Amino acid sequence: MRRMLPLLLLPALLWSGCGEPVPGDSATNQSGLNQLVRAGLDDTYAYDLLGDLCTTVGPRLAGSPGYERAVVWAQEAMRRAGCDSVWVEPVTVPHWTRGREWGRVLGPVPFDLDLCALGLSDGTGDGEVEAEILAVRDFDELERRADEAAGKIVLFNPPWEGYGKTVRYRVGGASAAARHGAVACLICSVTDRSLGAPHTGMMRYADDAPRIPIAAVTVENADRLFRMAGRGMNPRVRLHLEAANHEDVTNFNVIGEIRGSEAPEEIILVAGHLDSWDVGTGASDDGTGVTLALAAARLQLQQDRRPRRTIRVVFYACEEMGGFGGRAYLEAHRQELDRHVLVMESDGGGFAPRGFSVQADSTVVARVAELAAPLARIAPDHWSVGPGGSGVDVGPLAAAGVPGIGHHVDGSGYFALHHSRADTYDKVDPDEMARNTAAIAGLIYSVDHLPERLLPPRAAGGNP
Amino acid sequence: MRRMLPLLLLPALLWSGCGEPVPGDSATNQSGLNQLVRAGLDDTYAYDLLGDLCTTVGPRLAGSPGYERAVVWAQEAMRRAGCDSVWVEPVTVPHWTRGREWGRVLGPVPFDLDLCALGLSDGTGDGEVEAEILAVRDFDELERRADEAAGKIVLFNPPWEGYGKTVRYRVGGASAAARHGAVACLICSVTDRSLGAPHTGMMRYADDAPRIPIAAVTVENADRLFRMAGRGMNPRVRLHLEAANHEDVTNFNVIGEIRGSEAPEEIILVAGHLDSWDVGTGASDDGTGVTLALAAARLQLQQDRRPRRTIRVVFYACEEMGGFGGRAYLEAHRQELDRHVLVMESDGGGFAPRGFSVQADSTVVARVAELAAPLARIAPDHWSVGPGGSGVDVGPLAAAGVPGIGHHVDGSGYFALHHSRADTYDKVDPDEMARNTAAIAGLIYSVDHLPERLLPPRAAGGNP
Numbered sequence: 001m002r003r004m005l006p007l008l009l010l011p012a013l014l015w016s017g018c019g020e021p022v023p024g025d026s027a028t029n030q031s032g033l034n035q036l037v038r039a040g041l042d043d044t045y046a047y048d049l050l051g052d053l054c055t056t057v058g059p060r061l062a063g064s065p066g067y068e069r070a071v072v073w074a075q076e077a078m079r080r081a082g083c084d085s086v087w088v089e090p091v092t093v094p095h096w097t098r099g100r101e102w103g104r105v106l107g108p109v110p111f112d113l114d115l116c117a118l119g120l121s122d123g124t125g126d127g128e129v130e131a132e133i134l135a136v137r138d139f140d141e142l143e144r145r146a147d148e149a150a151g152k153i154v155l156f157n158p159p160w161e162g163y164g165k166t167v168r169y170r171v172g173g174a175s176a177a178a179r180h181g182a183v184a185c186l187i188c189s190v191t192d193r194s195l196g197a198p199h200t201g202m203m204r205y206a207d208d209a210p211r212i213p214i215a216a217v218t219v220e221n222a223d224r225l226f227r228m229a230g231r232g233m234n235p236r237v238r239l240h241l242e243a244a245n246h247e248d249v250t251n252f253n254v255i256g257e258i259r260g261s262e263a264p265e266e267i268i269l270v271a272g273h274l275d276s277w278d279v280g281t282g283a284s285d286d287g288t289g290v291t292l293a294l295a296a297a298r299l300q301l302q303q304d305r306r307p308r309r310t311i312r313v314v315f316y317a318c319e320e321m322g323g324f325g326g327r328a329y330l331e332a333h334r335q336e337l338d339r340h341v342l343v344m345e346s347d348g349g350g351f352a353p354r355g356f357s358v359q360a361d362s363t364v365v366a367r368v369a370e371l372a373a374p375l376a377r378i379a380p381d382h383w384s385v386g387p388g389g390s391g392v393d394v395g396p397l398a399a400a401g402v403p404g405i406g407h408h409v410d411g412s413g414y415f416a417l418h419h420s421r422a423d424t425y426d427k428v429d430p431d432e433m434a435r436n437t438a439a440i441a442g443l444i445y446s447v448d449h450l451p452e453r454l455l456p457p458r459a460a461g462g463n464p
Numbered sequence: 465m466r467r468m469l470p471l472l473l474l475p476a477l478l479w480s481g482c483g484e485p486v487p488g489d490s491a492t493n494q495s496g497l498n499q500l501v502r503a504g505l506d507d508t509y510a511y512d513l514l515g516d517l518c519t520t521v522g523p524r525l526a527g528s529p530g531y532e533r534a535v536v537w538a539q540e541a542m543r544r545a546g547c548d549s550v551w552v553e554p555v556t557v558p559h560w561t562r563g564r565e566w567g568r569v570l571g572p573v574p575f576d577l578d579l580c581a582l583g584l585s586d587g588t589g590d591g592e593v594e595a596e597i598l599a600v601r602d603f604d605e606l607e608r609r610a611d612e613a614a615g616k617i618v619l620f621n622p623p624w625e626g627y628g629k630t631v632r633y634r635v636g637g638a639s640a641a642a643r644h645g646a647v648a649c650l651i652c653s654v655t656d657r658s659l660g661a662p663h664t665g666m667m668r669y670a671d672d673a674p675r676i677p678i679a680a681v682t683v684e685n686a687d688r689l690f691r692m693a694g695r696g697m698n699p700r701v702r703l704h705l706e707a708a709n710h711e712d713v714t715n716f717n718v719i720g721e722i723r724g725s726e727a728p729e730e731i732i733l734v735a736g737h738l739d740s741w742d743v744g745t746g747a748s749d750d751g752t753g754v755t756l757a758l759a760a761a762r763l764q765l766q767q768d769r770r771p772r773r774t775i776r777v778v779f780y781a782c783e784e785m786g787g788f789g790g791r792a793y794l795e796a797h798r799q800e801l802d803r804h805v806l807v808m809e810s811d812g813g814g815f816a817p818r819g820f821s822v823q824a825d826s827t828v829v830a831r832v833a834e835l836a837a838p839l840a841r842i843a844p845d846h847w848s849v850g851p852g853g854s855g856v857d858v859g860p861l862a863a864a865g866v867p868g869i870g871h872h873v874d875g876s877g878y879f880a881l882h883h884s885r886a887d888t889y890d891k892v893d894p895d896e897m898a899r900n901t902a903a904i905a906g907l908i909y910s911v912d913h914l915p916e917r918l919l920p921p922r923a924a925g926g927n928p
Contacts, residue, residue, distance in 0.1 A: 055691045058573055069573075109522055109533075114885060196661035196744070196885035220888040224745065227519045227889070280660070281688065421578060421660035424684040425691075 029449045032305070033374065036445050039302050040438025041378070046295035046350070047433040049077060050288060054281040054425040061278040062318035063095035063249045070274050071252050074290070074315050078256030081298040083313065085259075088252035091328040093318040095249045096120050098278055099242025103186075103215065105225070106130070106236045114196060115186070115215045116279060117243035118170060118203040119321055122211050129153065129184045129213065130238040135229035138169075139176055150181030153237055155217075157188045157226045163415055166190050167201070174214035175206035184239055185214040188222035193416040196220055200277050201419045202321050213241050251275075251317040253325050258297055262308040266453065267336075268444055269312045269343040270297055273319035273393055280423035284414065288350030288428060288436075290315045292407070295433075296440035300448070307448045309341060316393040319347070326393030330400065337400055338457040342447050345391025346407035346440065349414045352432050353379045353439045357388025359395070359404035364454055368405065371446040378439050384408070403454045407440055493913045496769070497838065500909050503766050504902025505842070510759035510814070511897040513541060514752060518745040518889040525742040526782035527559035527713045534738050535716050538754070538779050542720030545762040547777065549723075552716035555792040557782040559713045560584050562742055563706025567650075567679065569689070570594070570700045578660060579650070579679045580743060581707035582634060582667040583785055586675050593617065593648045593677065594702040599693035602633075603640055614645030617701055619681075621652045621690045627879055630654050631665070638678035639670035648703055649678040652686035657880040660684055664741050665883045666785050677705050715739070715781040717789045722761055726772040730917065731800075732908055733776045733807040734761055737783035737857055744887035748878065752814030752892060752900075754779045756871070759897075760904035764912070771912045773805060780857040783811070790857030794864065801864055802921040806911050809855025810871035810904065813878050816896050817843045817903045821852025823859070823868035828918055832869065835910040842903050848872070867918045871904055 053073065060070040071088060078086045096119055103113035117123065134152040136142045142154065154177035156169040169187045177185040189199035198216045205211050217225070228235045254274060260266065272289020276282020293313050300307040316325030333340075344356075356372055358365040369385040376383035389395065390404030398404025409432075417423040447454060517537065524534040535552060542550045560583055567577035581587065598616040600606045606618065618641035620633040633651045641649040653663035662680045669675050681689070692699045718738060724730065736753020740746020757777050764771040780789030797804075808820075820836055822829040833849040840847035853859065854868030862868025873896075881887040911918060 051691060055688060055695065056573060056697070058575055058688075109520060111522055193659070194886065194890075195657070195659035195880055196888075197659050218885070220744070220886060220890060223888065223890040224519060224522075227515060231519065233520070280684070416659055421682070422658065422684060424660075424687065426658075426684060426687040 033442060033445050036299055036302060037375065037378070037438045037442045040299055040441045041434050043295060043299065043434050043437045044430055045298060046291040046437050047428065047430040049294065050283060050291040050428060050433070051425055053287050053291065054283050058281045059278045060274060060276050060282060062093040062251055062275045062321050064278065066278070067251055067275055067317070071254055074254040074274055077294060078254065078313060081256070081294050082301050083256030083258055086256045088254050089328065089332055090250050091253055091317040091325050092248050093251045093324050094120060094321050095246040096321065097244050097246065099123065099244060101215065101241045101243065103217070103237060103239045106238055108233050113221050113237070114198055114218045115221070116198040116200045117213065117215045117241045118200055119277070120245060121174065121203050121214045121243050122245065123241040123243035124184070124213050124239055128238050128240045130236070131183050133225055133229055133235045133237055134182070135226045142176060142180065146180045149177060152182050153184045153186060153239070154182040155186045155222065155225055157222045160192045163190065170201050170216065171204050172206070174203055174212050175209035178209040178212045182212060184212050187214065187216050189216045189219055191219065191415050191418065191420070194219035197420040197422050199418060199420045200279055213239065213243065215239065215241060253317050253329055254315040256313045258300060258307060258311040260309040261306040264310050265339055266309040266341050267312045267339050268309055268341050268448060269314055269394065270440065270444060271314040271316060271343065271345045271391065271394055272347060273325060274315035275318050275320055277320055277419050279419070279421045281425065282423060283425045283428055284349035284417050284423050285419065286319070286347045288433065289346035292346050292350060292433065292436050292440055295437045296444055299437065299441040300444060309448050311444065319392050323392045326396050330396040337397070337402060340397060340402040341453050342403050342405065343390065343394040343397045344405040344407060344440070345394045346436070347391050348407070348409050348411055350428050350433045350436055351409040351411070351413065352382065353436050354382050354408040354410055355379065355384040356408060356443065357386060357390070357406040359388065359390040359398040359406070360455065362387070364403045367454060372443050375439050375442045378435050382410070407436070409436065497906060497909055500763055500766060501839065501842070501902045501906045504763055504905045505898050507759060507763065507898050507901050508894055509762060510755040510901050511892065511894040513755040513758065514747060514892060514897070515889055517751050517755065518747050522745045523742045524738065524740050524746060526557040526715055526739045526785050528742065530742070531715055531739055531781070535718055538718040538738055541758060542718065542777060545720070545758050546765050547720030547722055550720045552718050553792065553796055554714050555717055555781040555789050556712050557715045557788050558584060558785050559710040560785065561708050561710065563587065563708060565679065565705045565707065567681070567701060567703045570702055572697050577685050577701070578662055578682045579685070580662040580664045581677065581679045581705045582664055583741070584709060585638065585667050585678045585707050586709065587705040587707035588648070588677050588703055592702050592704045594700070595647050597689055597693055597699045597701055598646070599690045606640060606644065610644045613641060616646050617648045617650060617703070618646040619650045619686065619689055621686045624656045627654065634665050634680065635668050636670070638667055638676050639673035642673040642676045646676060648676050651678065651680050653680045653683055655683065655879050655882065655884070658683035661884040661886050663882060663884045664743055677703065677707065679703065679705060717781050717793055718779040720777045722764060722771060722775040724772055724774040725770040728774050729803055730773040731776045731804050732773055732912060733778055733804055733858065734904065734908060735778040735780060735807070735809045735855065735858055736811060737789060738779035739782050739784055741784055741883050743883070743885045745889065746887060747889045747892055748813035748881050748887050749883065750783070750811045752897065753810035756810050756814060756897065756900050756904055759901045760908055763901065763905040764908060773912050775908065783856050787856045790860050794860040801861070801866060804861060804866040805917050806867050806869065807854065807858040807861045808869040808871060808904070809858045810900070811855050812871070812873050812875055814892050814897045814900055815873040815875070815877065816846070817899050818846050818872040818874055819843065819848040820872060820907065821850060821854070821870040823852065823854040823862040823870070824919065826851070828867045831918060836907050839903050839906045842899050871900070873900065
């Protein structure tokens with residue numbers, strides 16, 4: 001993942017042939033789209049801006065000083081990118097702090113654990129927790145061995161079955177273990193690959209179980225503890241976790257607008273989330289999302305053009321610890337839901353583009369697929385537009401009836417970085433960022449130049 | 465690197481066809497070789513033994529309690545594998561301890577560094593070192609900016625140009641920086657890929673420079689520090705390194721022998737190094753080497769066979785901090801060098817087999833290539849036998865005239881693990897270990913069944 005020179009030349013060359021017709025659009029718009037996409041494929045704006053974010057701000061956990069720095073940075077970035085107005089909107093967010101943390105296997109063979117507390121987990125209080133490990137593969141094995149759990153630290157070491165399935169241990173592991181009397185819980189980091197870094201992420205306490213602390217250990221450590229237990233070595237572990245939950249605090253969504261020239265009351269919203277975990281620098285989750293959103297919006301201003309509709313760029317607060325930014329935006333803007341033509345989010349990294357998913361009824365899905373078709377050359381052999389989710393932050397808007405779009409990229413390397421100290425700028429490729437800028441900008445452009453809306457206002461729900 | 469079920473069935477099936485003729489050998493030996501290789505392809509011995517080493521012993525830095533545990537473990541393993549005699553031989557080794565260590569960027573944006581001191585580096589003494597970073601790409605840039613180095617912590621952030629070239633910064637970075645007045649040195653971890661773990665390894669102090677402490681930071685941290693410096697942010701860093709050099713201590717090479725039935729005075733030596741770095745569990749460096757050596761030797765005893773010559777298995781001490789085990793063996797056995805028919809080492813991991821390199825004159829290289837040719841089916845499309853090095857530990861024997869062989873594997877993933885906390889058992893594949901067992905065992909078998917030696921005794925040098 002250490003790379004040599006950016007290969008920015010190739011995509012622009014690929015684009016140099018004449019374009020396919022843009023459906024439902026004039027020859028002028030088709031030429032405008034081609035020009036915009038060509039500019040996007042040469043555009044290092046998102047990549048450079050991401051470098052600035054990761055270097056000068058770094059991690060930005062909700063409720064932390066890092067998030068406050070990020071809000072200042074984001075407003076400045078939006079102004080420089082050419083937004084006509086920039087403002088912030090309050091979001092009440094949980095305030096969780098990690099503090100210091102360590103773990104140690106005391107015996108029979110001692111070694112230090114590489115671990116990190118999960119977000120929203122309680123810590124070990126004033127002192128430490130020390131107990132033997134009960135190592136189980138999964139929830140089923142815990143149920144079978146429930147009578148062994150009391151007073152133990154339960155370790156879940158499930159096989160990787162994809163993020164959606166394996167993440168259940170991160171979210172629900174602590175309460176499952178606590179129901180059987182465990183004093184703490186460890187999970188194998190939720191990742192398909194590991195080179196020695198633990199992966200954090202949000203957990204939840206169930207109402208029907210005691211609150212016990214939970215941390216992720218590295219795949220390497222989980223594997224060794226599991227093998228020790230399997231050999232009857234009964235690993236004894238001491239945990240010191242200063243993680244703590246405090247009173248909620250106020251953070252801010254950051255919003256910038258490029259006012260539309262013809263229908264300024266109609267809004268195309270493009271978004272990512274500004275917050276990140278406190279490990280790494282939140283480059284792919286979701287620095288790429290916010291910088292791509294701003295770069296794609298900025299590109300609409302190329303060559304003295306101005307979008308017909310208003311482009312609203314939203315950097316959401318606190319996606320990672322509960323999606324609070326997205327819900328706060330919905331509440332604050334419920335009265336103007338009808339003004340939203342489209343909401344789009346990028347939250348899977350800035351890897352090679354793969355297309356879009358559309359959270360709307362099938363006629364809108366078909367229409368977006370048609371509009372996005374000319375962009376398929378940006379990702380030859382890998383382009384796909386179909387029904388699917390939009391994003392954690394824009395999802396509430398989509399659920400309320402606004403057409404929602406999720407930006408898709410090659411996710412094969414994502415979970416190796418996700419929520420770990422490896423989620424950093426060196427993993428991001430300038431060429432891939434440029435191609436994503438072109439794809440997102442191109443879709444915005446095409447939707448913006450539609451004479452009609454994707455969905456008539458009344459159908460979009462909300463209060464007219 | 466988390467894996468599902470071992471795929472042990474396939475190679476044995478691939479081998480089930482009739483074999484190519486074994487050159488210079490009888491039909492009986494050819495049939496014996498085929499039988500041995502088939503058994504090797506089904507053999508989980510090395511893989512299981514490695515699991516035992518990584519689980520019950522763990523890391524085993526020279527001079528540490530871990531190495532002492534490993535010596536006890538190794539003797540027991542050799543006895544169980546069927547060695548007729550097992551003994552240890554003393555090796556004087558450096559005694560270096562890591563202690564606790566941390567680093568922190570104090571500003572202008574504060575964050576913790578993920579680092580590890582390099583082996584044999586001094587620490588920061590009684591206290592800490594605090595200074596601004598001078599970030600340079602390479603030695604040339606340091607020379608150009610030499611007048612900026614005084615009082616600074618020099619960070620080398622060279623591009624990856626292959627291990628052999630990039631490792632120069634690890635070995636010589638501290639003294640290069642100290643010559644210009646630097647107070648400490650940091651290097652980017654020597655690896656082609658990173659997911660957030662620092663990589664240690666041996667450094668050396670030059671005689672003409674002050675001794676300053678040196679540590680490796682992760683690729684991620686090096687990249688960020690380098691970008692901060694490039695933006696004039698002048699990162700200020702505090703280092704606390706308890707690393708310390710102490711009086712030399714005595715460790716032991718561990719040696720086991722399977723006595724030959726026909727020419728017991730002739731020795732085929734097969735080896736790996738028992739010591740590892742103190743991070744990870746030394747699975748691929750070089751747990752795979754020692755367990756493959758023992759498994760391949762043990763396989764010569766299959767089905768009541770006994771090798772014609774003596775098979776000597778050596779687990780060397782302290783390869784990582786200066787190759788002391790290999791040199792001590794040469795000194796202790798100089799009088800019996802003529803008895804060594806062949807010395808072979810595996811020290812590149814247990815990945816998919818690729819063949820062998822031969823450190824000897826061209827007639828021996830050709831002879832070994834011929835003997836190993838029937839084994840090529842173990843690694844179809846990837847087999848190569850040619851001139852090259854043998855190994856750090858057996859190299860002194862090869863330099864003294866004994867034919868030396870290096871065991872080669874697919875090295876594409878090796879440096880991502882090398883000397884880091886990611887060098888663990890979960891990265892090792894049982895099928896690949898079995899194929900390597902078969903390859904090494906097959907070559908030993910073929911050399912053992914040669915009526916003549918690879919090289920006449922006199923030509924092998926040493927004192928007769």
